[in-house]
Amino acid sequence: xxxxxxxxxxxxxxxxxxxxxxxxxxxMGEWSSENQGGRWIRGASGPATGAVFTGRNKNGLRRWSxxxxxxxxxxxxxxxxxxxxxxxxxxxxRYEFEGTPDGCRVTESWTDRRTGWMKVLxxxxxxxxxxxxxxxxxxxxxxxxxxxEG
Numbered sequence: 001x002x003x004x005x006x007x008x009x010x011x012x013x014x015x016x017x018x019x020x021x022x023x024x025x026x027x028m029g030e031w032s033s034e035n036q037g038g039r040w041i042r043g044a045s046g047p048a049t050g051a052v053f054t055g056r057n058k059n060g061l062r063r064w065s066x067x068x069x070x071x072x073x074x075x076x077x078x079x080x081x082x083x084x085x086x087x088x089x090x091x092x093x094r095y096e097f098e099g100t101p102d103g104c105r106v107t108e109s110w111t112d113r114r115t116g117w118m119k120v121l122x123x124x125x126x127x128x129x130x131x132x133x134x135x136x137x138x139x140x141x142x143x144x145x146x147x148x149e150g
Contacts, residue, residue: 005130006109007137013148015076015097015104023047031143049073089113108137
């Protein structure tokens with residue numbers, strides 16, 4: 001299942017290698033301009049369905065933390081996390097991988113799961129809409145490709 005807000009990029013590296021980078025959430029800050037990494041919590045030590053991660057984020061001078069729960073973990077095929085802030089759903093981020101003759105195509109997708117009032121309350125940390133997500137995805141995929149191809 002691909003969400004409506006998505007970007008794809010062909011990367012000259014095997015899907016297994018790129019999936020391993022994406023699913024290494026403590027390193028996500030190396031690819032994302034907004035996420036700054038974080039740590040596995042609640043006994044998790046790596047990607048697995050149900051594993052929980054606390055992430056650090058920034059947008060300009062704004063800083064905040066969220067919780068990510070891995071909800072799909074299929075090596076070299078798919079990786080998805082559900083983001084929450086306390087008990088409130090924020091968004092889902094999904095990565096899908098398909099082989100190509102020169103490596104793989106990675107599709108990163110996003111769905112906003114915030115309620116209307118939560119979007120209003122979240123404005124102090126910046127605008128987080130489809131356009132913002134697409135810009136973040138384009139930048140993240142480019143950095144991911146540079147790391148995987150290097």
